[in-house]
């Protein structure tokens with residue numbers, strides 16, 4: 001089973017800082033279409049998100065879960081299934097094992113869903129996402145313009161919808177092996 005691991009803020013929805021309810025939750029154009037096409041190409045979809053705003057007391061895990069229920073219900077209407085959303089609620093200074101760039105949640109998904117990491121991708125907009133993907137041994141795609149350049153992704157693309165061509169091409173290539 002191959003998978004796409006997605007960061008949430010800045011990949012699926014605009015990152016308007018500490019997004020935690022539906023009022024400031026707005027999809028990036030093409031994101032939902034991209035998810036649909038990735039699922040059709042046979043990828044299982046996962047979201048892995050750092051939400052340090054919970055650890056900072058700006059909002060609660062329940063707020064985040066409510067937002068995710070809304071998002072998943074909306075995706076379901078369009079036939080998009082996210083297997084699981086992993087949330088790290090900790091602050092950086094808590095040094096937890098689950099905050100990206102730690103690959104902890106990728107390995108959790110690998111165990112639970114029997115994921116072939118060599119055929120999987122991480123798509124994110126920050127160094128921590130690319131670091132997480134690299135630490136887990138999946139291919140990495142940096143989207144948006146927040147990457148610092150300190151850590152080199154395998155690919156760079158404008159956004160999720162433009163990233164899917166790389167992914168789908170790679171799955172066609174490996175089919176011919």
Ligand SMILES: [Zn+2]
Pocket residue numbers: 088089090096097098099
């Ligand atoms: Zn954590």
